[in-house]
Amino acid sequence: MYKQPILQVHNLNKQYGSGCSACRDTHTRSLEKNYCASCGTVYACQDLSFELYPGEILGIVGESGSGKSTLMQCLYFDEQASSGEMLLNHGDVAGKNLWSLSNQQKRFVRNHILGMVYQNPLRGLKMEFSAIGNIAEKLIAAGGRNVSHMEETGKELLEKVHIPLLRMKEAPKHFSGGMQQRVQIAKALSNYPPILLLDEVTTGLDLSVQASVLDLIKTIQRELGISMIVVSHDLAVIRMLADRTIVMLNGTILEQGLTDQILEDPQEPYTQQLVYSML
Incomplete structure (x- = not known):
């Protein structure tokens, strides 16, 4: 494992709502899951x-509502983090808090x-554009003109x-x-x-299609050496892809470590439950 991380996240908080006296203090707040019943x-x-x-694939696993997709949206600036630091060891932005x-x-x-x-291709693709037109759109946004x-x-x-x-000029809505x-x-x-972020990319796909998409992700990572963060509620997906895994519940990190270690010797009761449900 490389000693120098390409990405570091410190104390990320994201809340929806202004909070109240019952929940603002992190040490004394009493929540129902991650929800304040008072406000x-x-x-x-x-x-x-x-x-x-x-070159690492980091898996993030947790049930629906655990905060994993919100985390990804903060990383990609689809949502503004309430507080915290996101540092990238790359180019001109190295050492700067990306959220600022x-x-x-x-x-x-x-x-x-x-x-x-x-997870939903409608968010990542223009369904009326051709397949190759979608790629060109991203290249143009990055300054491509040739x-x-x-x-x-x-x-x-x-x-x-x-x-x-032969289908590159077809629109993804036909795929x-x-x-x-x-x-x-x-x-x-x-x-x-x-860095590539993948949010529940196999949800809703048939098992055989899931397998081919996962195989593709693994192959791309091996060939290009890209670092990836893969979010899933399915531990089988994480087992296939991830070098290390973070387990999330109610907006918090319960445990993290090497994927094999988490699967073979889960420490938290919730993780144990996840692992046993996979067996």
């Missing part, structure tokens, strides 16, 4: 800290350093994710769910970002 504030992420290393950057700087990070694959280069890159990426080139996810992965990879 209705939801504490989606509570004091989350972790690292991501170069200007909107223009955040766009640069989204277009050049991070790739995102959403049409032949963009077409070449698009074809290369579509081949990498096993989309037949199956598995093909849509593969186009989304190609689009997210278009600038060869050092």
